[in-house]
Amino acid sequence: MSPASHRVLVIDDEPPIRKLLRMGLSAHGYEIQEAPNGRTALDMLAQNPDLIILDLGLPDIQGLDLLRTIRSRNESVPIVVLSSRGDETGKVEALDLGADDYVTKPFGMDELLARMRAALRHRLQMQGERPVFHVDALAVDLVRRIVKVNDNEVKLSPKEYDLLRVLVQHAGKVLTHRFLLGELWDELTDAQYLRVYVRQLRQKIEPDPERPEYILTETGIGYRLRAPD
Structure with missing residues (x-):
């Protein structure tokens, strides 16, 4: 599956971060959808994104609560969490709640792209595991x-x-x-x-x-x- 066929839902309340992700990921062929808060994100789940990038620091819904809700509605969509530097407890809890990976802010685009590819490969492997x-x-x-x-x-x-x-x-x-x-x-x-x-x-x-x-x-x-x- 080519990157151009992947729709990525970016959930982040910071316009500069959303702009950075929109420009960086679009340049690599990803189709970007944006949600500035948790409620908008939940409405957009009906569009069945191929991958979600989730910032845990949202203004209306706690990030971990949103993650729990997303995972209850969609067991298979890959979720890459954006976390604050040193937020080790939050990373562990996010992974235990079903996140596929995390990237620490500030992050490099190459690192994020690699984590996204790994998360997408993991989901494909789980759907049709090679022996x-x-x-x-x-x-x-x-x-x-x-x-x-x-x-x-x-x-x-x-x-x-x-x-x-x-x-x-x-x-x-x-x-x-x-x-x-x-x-x-x-x-x-x-x-x-x-x-x-x-x-x-x-x-x-x-x-x-x-x-x-x-x-x-x-x-x-x-x-x-x-x-x-």
Whole structure:
């Protein structure tokens, strides 16, 4: 699907930000729709945007409440949140409520475009998940449960494989500590358990575990598996 076919709903109360996004994204072939507040955004959901860019600081509806409402009405539309620098708690809550990614203000257009592409790819993958995942030298066969690096099979423990499987199923999306703990352990809430398995998994699949290329850390928030280019 070409960018020209993607309609992006920008929800932001700041005219300069909307102008920046309109000019920058239009130049890359996206069709832009704008909502200066939450109520207008909810009315515009009926137009079925392909992706939403949501600023959490809106004048009429709290951003997280709006995100919750949007996700209840549309389970599949990708949502990229714009967040204030250092708003770590808000980022985590937004991701747990169903946002696909976040970009911190001030942001660069290239970074935003990359996050948008990843969010769109993630949704397409979830709609028609491919059984074999490839990124550089890493290959994960979700049907046969085989993991290879440079065509050499890697032996993983059941929990290591489960962790990698969840990351693969959401490649390109930031997964919070809370989400991953809930997927892998019913009762555990200590992120230290997760860090142990991430470290072990990196030792087995990363070219340099100290400088990971596949499992990327979102400091204080969670992890992201690098999506194929």
